[in-house]
Amino acid sequence: MWDEESRAQTPIDFAVGAGVFLLTLAFVIAFAPTLFDPFSVAETASPLVSDRVAAGVAGDLLAASPAEPGVLSPACTVAFFESDAALGSDADCHPAVAESPATHFGIDGDVQVVIHAPDERNPSTSVSNLSITTRHGQFDVEPNRTTADPADAAAEDVTVSQRLVSIDGTQYRLTVWVW
Numbered sequence: 001m002w003d004e005e006s007r008a009q010t011p012i013d014f015a016v017g018a019g020v021f022l023l024t025l026a027f028v029i030a031f032a033p034t035l036f037d038p039f040s041v042a043e044t045a046s047p048l049v050s051d052r053v054a055a056g057v058a059g060d061l062l063a064a065s066p067a068e069p070g071v072l073s074p075a076c077t078v079a080f081f082e083s084d085a086a087l088g089s090d091a092d093c094h095p096a097v098a099e100s101p102a103t104h105f106g107i108d109g110d111v112q113v114v115i116h117a118p119d120e121r122n123p124s125t126s127v128s129n130l131s132i133t134t135r136h137g138q139f140d141v142e143p144n145r146t147t148a149d150p151a152d153a154a155a156e157d158v159t160v161s162q163r164l165v166s167i168d169g170t171q172y173r174l175t176v177w178v179w
Contacts, residue, residue: 047159050178053105054161057113058174061094061104062165072167075134077115081141090136101176102147112177115143115165123175132167143172148179 059069062076075091078084085098096104101111115130116123127144158179165174 046178047161049105049107049109050159050161050176053101053107053111053113053178054163054174054176056105057101057176058163058165061097070163070165072115072165074132074167075136077143077167078132078134078136078139078141080113081115081143081145082139083145087136091134100147101145107178110146110148110179112144112146112148114145114175115167115172116175118164118171118173120173123173124177130167 055069057080058072060066062072062080063069064071064073064076073091073093075087076093076097079088079091079093079097083098088094088097101107101113102109105111112124114123114127116127120126120128124144127142129140130143132139132141158177161176163174165172
């Protein structure tokens with residue numbers, strides 16, 4: 001005997017279920033590759049890479065204190081831009097302060113780090129020297145550290161990240177280019 005409670009699946013029920021399943025499958029296939037983008041190695045520079053370098057330099061490598069990222073230690077800043085490991089160890093800076101930024105952050109491309117005035121228009125090519133006073137003396141530093149000639153970057157994809165920083169109460173802009 002046939003009753004309403006025990007009927008079989010109708011073609012309409014099957015079509016709706018199969019349609020929902022296919023739409024879900026299409027969505028997963030379309031968006032699954034983008035889930036792994038932050039972890040994949042791209043042939044071009046990624047904004048994530050330049051942002052990681054800018055955050056690492058301003059918040060860890062040159063920071064006067066972990067509690068105040070963006071407030072740079074004058075001595076660590078000099079040690080970074082002069083690649084002076086002896087000054088870095090005397091000033092109790094991060095152990096990798098004199099290391100190349102590309103090596104320290106594990107980047108296989110080229111990196112340029114510049115500290116400049118906040119309103120400077122073209123800081124990658126016209127870097128002005130900073131006079132930085134530390135407890136180890138007075139230093140005139142060209143705040144530009146690069147692993148390659150910035151002119152070579154014109155033919156490649158370049159990503160840029162910036163942070164506002166201060167050295168001895170004076171505000172500057174830290175800019176990182178990765179290509």
